[in-house]
Structure formats: C-alpha cells, structure tokens
Amino acid sequence: MSHPPSPPIAPQPGIMDIALYEAGSSTLGARSDVLKLSSNENPFGASDKAREAAVRATHAMHRYPPTDHARLRAAIAEVHGLDPDRIICGVGSDEIIHFLCQAYAGPGTEVLFTQHGFSMYRISALAAGATPVEAPERERTTDIDALIAAAGPATRLIFVANPNNPTGTMVPLAELERLAAAVPQAILVIDAAYAEYVGGDYDGGAELAGRLPNVVMTRTFSKLYGLGGMRVGWGYGPRAVIDVLNRVRGPFNLSNVALDTAEAAVRDRAHADHSRSENARLRAWLAAALADRGVPSDPSHANFILARFADVQTAEACDAALKADGIIVRKVGGYGLPHCLRITIGDEASCRRVAHVVGQFMARQAGRDTP
Numbered sequence: 001m002s003h004p005p006s007p008p009i010a011p012q013p014g015i016m017d018i019a020l021y022e023a024g025s026s027t028l029g030a031r032s033d034v035l036k037l038s039s040n041e042n043p044f045g046a047s048d049k050a051r052e053a054a055v056r057a058t059h060a061m062h063r064y065p066p067t068d069h070a071r072l073r074a075a076i077a078e079v080h081g082l083d084p085d086r087i088i089c090g091v092g093s094d095e096i097i098h099f100l101c102q103a104y105a106g107p108g109t110e111v112l113f114t115q116h117g118f119s120m121y122r123i124s125a126l127a128a129g130a131t132p133v134e135a136p137e138r139e140r141t142t143d144i145d146a147l148i149a150a151a152g153p154a155t156r157l158i159f160v161a162n163p164n165n166p167t168g169t170m171v172p173l174a175e176l177e178r179l180a181a182a183v184p185q186a187i188l189v190i191d192a193a194y195a196e197y198v199g200g201d202y203d204g205g206a207e208l209a210g211r212l213p214n215v216v217m218t219r220t221f222s223k224l225y226g227l228g229g230m231r232v233g234w235g236y237g238p239r240a241v242i243d244v245l246n247r248v249r250g251p252f253n254l255s256n257v258a259l260d261t262a263e264a265a266v267r268d269r270a271h272a273d274h275s276r277s278e279n280a281r282l283r284a285w286l287a288a289a290l291a292d293r294g295v296p297s298d299p300s301h302a303n304f305i306l307a308r309f310a311d312v313q314t315a316e317a318c319d320a321a322l323k324a325d326g327i328i329v330r331k332v333g334g335y336g337l338p339h340c341l342r343i344t345i346g347d348e349a350s351c352r353r354v355a356h357v358v359g360q361f362m363a364r365q366a367g368r369d370t371p
C-alpha cells in the first residue's frame, strides 16, 4: 500500500535560522604531527588526579548518577568560597546557557550579546524562539553603554563573556554591575569560561552573582581544567534563578564519570596553578614574539590571543602557511573578525613553532611588498 507524500512537519520558529556551531578543526588530511591550537584546550591536559578519578568512576557505570550533584557542588563551593545551594551543574557551561534561554527567553523576547560574542548565545536564543540582538563593541572590547542602549523592554537575558572569546579582552566588574543595574528587566549572564586564567582577585563575577538579583555567572571545566571532552560546567546565581534552572535540567544530565572527574579536577589546585602560570608566561611571550614580527594583538586575559593582520587576505594567507606546517588555529570570520586568527596558547615548544612559522610568513610578505 502506498502512502501519499505527507507535508514536512515544520519545527518551531527560529530553529531553521540556527547556523550549526563550528568547532575548531583537529585534522589536516593524514598528517600525524598536527598541532591543534583551535579550541582553547589546556596543552597540559587534565590533572592526573582527575584521570584517576575517571577510571575509578567507571566501576559504577551501571548505576545511575546522583541527581543533585551534591559532592561536586560542595567541592566547587569550598574552592571558590560560595554557597553550594546556589550552584547548578551542567553538560558544559553550554548547557547552563541553554537552560537560561529555555527558562527565560522565548517568542517575543530578546537575548542581547556583543558583536564578537560567543556563538552559543545566538544558537540558544534561536532554539528558544527568542530574537537575538547584537550590540557593537569598541575596539574589540565589550561596550557597556552600547549594551544599555540596545536593551529594551523585551530584553530578558544579556550574555557577556568576560574575558570574551575570541577577543581575549575584558571589562571591569564595576562596569558589569552598572549594566545589571541599568537593565533590571533582564538577567545579566557573566560567562566566565576563562576566569581561571585571569588571576589576581578576579572572581569571574561570583560576588556580583551572590549579591544582585539579576546576575548569573557561568563557569566551565573545559578550559583551565582540561576537561573539554568530559563536558562539565556550572552556574552560580540568585537562589530563585537556580531553582528555575533546576526545573528544566534533566535529572541525570551529568554522568558518574563526569561528576567524579570534575570533583578531583577542582580539588587539584597544583595542576590549576601550574596551568595558569604557564599560560600567563607563554601568552606574554607569544604576544611579544608575534608583535615583533608585525602581528599585533589586544592584551589577552585568556588562554589564546587574537592575532590581527593588515587585511583579510593576509590573515587567510597566514592561516594557509600555518596549515602547511601542520598548525591549526581558529579563523574567526564568523565572529566578524575575518582579518584575525585566534591562536590557543600551547606549551612552550608549540608557541615557538607558531612564532617561527608566522615570522617566516611575515618575512615573505615583506619581501613581496618591497619593490
């Protein structure tokens, strides 16, 4: 028996406007000596203690994980001096971003973020049926006045990554507090995925999220802790907001392995400190080395730098030169920065390899430009 063709079932409005997330590539044909500097991963990997915890946790994989994440929340709270009842854990901080959009945005509402903001904000806003709104940045830096000007009565969420990806720049917490006060109809989400790399007394917005009714901070184990493949992130905010987010969270969203691994990772302060200090040292070295070779970058507070070229053509030619040498960096045309390349800070040998290849490329460029 044959059926007449049925009309396609249309998804909710907004869904077909989502452009698929582009992850940093990791292969170059069959090459085996590829250096992947395209996804802001920790070159030193995860802590040994985290890897041991992961292996131990596999013995319990026939058991459902706890739904309350109590032990991981307690460990995070202890390390950061926070109230564990105001922490929510997710499958990467991407899932926390998703919960926020699902719970607070929807048709007829607006989700605001910055011109060069992280691409998940737009994706999650559209998935919730909300309208994404972009505010301009000033010289690749978050512009608080532009965000305030772009906010309106329909604004429900404002996402600011601080430091931002892919620019590496950041704004003072006092500026973020000013934004939260100016737009009380919206939740300001401080995406602090790179907070661990900032050092000093920067708390990623934890104090603001603890004190103000409309500020939430998101954090991740994917960057400094080297657990990108394990998918663990968390959020901190007002009790009422965390209660809302827990209602849309799947009860078993994090596996036993993910929970135990993240707990061991956050407790290993030596590995975290080593990763932070090596990153700071090598980031300064690479930024200076590239600047010496004619490639400037803004002061970065994260584990990457945004190398800036004279034009799009030069950036693409440099990307090709890096690829020819087995080095994958991130093209950021999708972030409105086609004349830039985002380069993750690797270990010392990796940074030297990048500086060498970029130096040779720039020398060839100079030779071509001089008559």
Ligand SMILES: *Cc1c(COP(=O)(O)O)cnc(C)c1O
Pocket (backbone or CB within 6 Å): 091, 092, 093, 094, 095, 118, 161, 164, 165, 191, 193, 219, 220, 221, 222, 223, 228, 231, 232, 233
């Ligand atoms: C990497 C990153 C995240 C974290 O993603 P996970 O889902 O936790 O892996 C969040 N925000 C920004 C700006 C990032 O660069």
